[in-house]
Amino acid sequence: MQKRHWKILAALAVGAVSTFVVAQAQQRPTLTGQDYAEIMQLIARYPYVLDTCSNNGYDYADLYSDDGVFIDLWSNNGVKEGGIKWQGRDKLAEAAGGGPLGCKKTGEITHFIVNHRITPSAGGAVGLSYLLSGGGGGNSDIIQKNDPYEDIYVKTSNGWRIQQRSRVRDKARKTAGFTEGVYPVGDPRAKR
Amino acid sequence: MISRLQRHWTTLTALALGSAMALAVVHAQTRPRAPNGAIGLPGLTAQDYFEIRELANRYPYLIPTCDGEAYANMYADDGVFIDNWSNNGVKEGGIRWQGREKLAEAAGSGPLECNKSGLISYMATNHMITVLPDGTVKGTVYTLAGGGGRNPDVMRKNDPYEDIYVKTPKGWRFKQRAHVRDKNRPASSYTEGVYPMGDPRGPAKGDNRRLKAR
Numbered sequence: 001m002q003k004r005h006w007k008i009l010a011a012l013a014v015g016a017v018s019t020f021v022v023a024q025a026q027q028r029p030t031l032t033g034q035d036y037a038e039i040m041q042l043i044a045r046y047p048y049v050l051d052t053c054s055n056n057g058y059d060y061a062d063l064y065s066d067d068g069v070f071i072d073l074w075s076n077n078g079v080k081e082g083g084i085k086w087q088g089r090d091k092l093a094e095a096a097g098g099g100p101l102g103c104k105k106t107g108e109i110t111h112f113i114v115n116h117r118i119t120p121s122a123g124g125a126v127g128l129s130y131l132l133s134g135g136g137g138g139n140s141d142i143i144q145k146n147d148p149y150e151d152i153y154v155k156t157s158n159g160w161r162i163q164q165r166s167r168v169r170d171k172a173r174k175t176a177g178f179t180e181g182v183y184p185v186g187d188p189r190a191k192r
Numbered sequence: 193m194i195s196r197l198q199r200h201w202t203t204l205t206a207l208a209l210g211s212a213m214a215l216a217v218v219h220a221q222t223r224p225r226a227p228n229g230a231i232g233l234p235g236l237t238a239q240d241y242f243e244i245r246e247l248a249n250r251y252p253y254l255i256p257t258c259d260g261e262a263y264a265n266m267y268a269d270d271g272v273f274i275d276n277w278s279n280n281g282v283k284e285g286g287i288r289w290q291g292r293e294k295l296a297e298a299a300g301s302g303p304l305e306c307n308k309s310g311l312i313s314y315m316a317t318n319h320m321i322t323v324l325p326d327g328t329v330k331g332t333v334y335t336l337a338g339g340g341g342r343n344p345d346v347m348r349k350n351d352p353y354e355d356i357y358v359k360t361p362k363g364w365r366f367k368q369r370a371h372v373r374d375k376n377r378p379a380s381s382y383t384e385g386v387y388p389m390g391d392p393r394g395p396a397k398g399d400n401r402r403l404k405a406r
Contacts, residue, residue: 033238041233041241044320048332052376107376109334109352112317134349140378142340143347
């Protein structure tokens with residue numbers, strides 16, 4: 001009797017483990033067409049809310065999840081610090097030039113995002129896009145290469161949002177002029 | 193063989209049960225899909241979204257080819273192109289091309305006899321689609337264009353298109369496309385702009401200024 005039970009339990013375990021392994025192997029992270037569309041739209045919106053500083057920067061902040069963060073890994077300070085972070089709605093609004101900074105931008109669109117690649121990941125999706133911007137040869141109308149954004153997206157109850165956006169340097173690019181970079185308001189490192 | 197199967201039926205049943213349980217666990221782990229609540233896309237399916245994008249992406253290829261019929265096909269029957277960008281366009285509060293013939297003319301075909309080189313010079317970027325509470329689907333596309341520093345290969349900023357899209361029996365179409373100025377951009381060089389053929393505000397017949405302007 002005991003031997004028979006042992007057999008049943010072993011068979012249960014073998015069946016469960018093998019099915020689990022096969023099912024997990026088949027279950028690569030995937031995105032629906034709707035997911036791709038919504039993530040693309042999120043990034044298409046980015047330049048407009050950033051450059052116009054609409055709603056005092058809070059339209060920009062709303063592109064991020066509640067725990068979302070923007071990381072400057074592009075400016076000289078950003079690289080030196082291993083990334084300067086803007087996290088939380090108020091800090092994200094500030095990153096767009098709003099909040100305590102009061103939106104002193106002209107509102108001219110200067111960010112143009114191309115080559116937006118989206119890859120499903122275990123937590124949602126990751127993305128890579130390349131920024132073109134005005135200012136080539138010192139002329140704000142001339143478009144020049146800038147550098148990439150590296151993103152992590154997450155699906156929230158409000159739809160897809162940026163969980164992390166890092167502005168990084170294209171390491172293969174030799175000719176760039178990088179800005180010194182800024183720190184969030186109140187960051188003690190700003191006074192060093 | 194049958195008697196052997198009968199002897200092991202409990203083992204086989206247990207195997208099947210274990211498999212089913214594991215499958216149920218894996219299925220439950222699948223990330224739940226929240227209802228469509230993304231910024232700018234309430235009510236639009238992915239199919240809608242990509243059709244609208246395709247419409248806007250098709251645009252820069254048709255403009256330089258003077259395929260007036262294909263250009264007009266991108267618009268709804270009552271669709272209209274509005275020039276609110278050129279000097280004349282801004283002065284007039286918008287110069288309108290409406291109806292298939294006029295739209296074909298706006299693309300440079302028809303009576304204008306296609307005076308273009310065919311060079312693709314417009315690049316559409318930052319295509320933002322917004323659904324208004326009343327269901328109107330609007331879009332903004334920022335164009336970059338060749339000609340920076342008078343070099344056709346150097347890209348420069350142009351200005352936005354502001355669109356209204358409508359779903360017709362033939363698919364998504366422009367109900368309205370307006371070329372507008374980026375109001376926040378420092379004064380740029382704009383063309384004088386042209387009027388539709390026959391418009392009394394335009395140059396007299398035989399005047400080829402409109403050909404040059406394009």
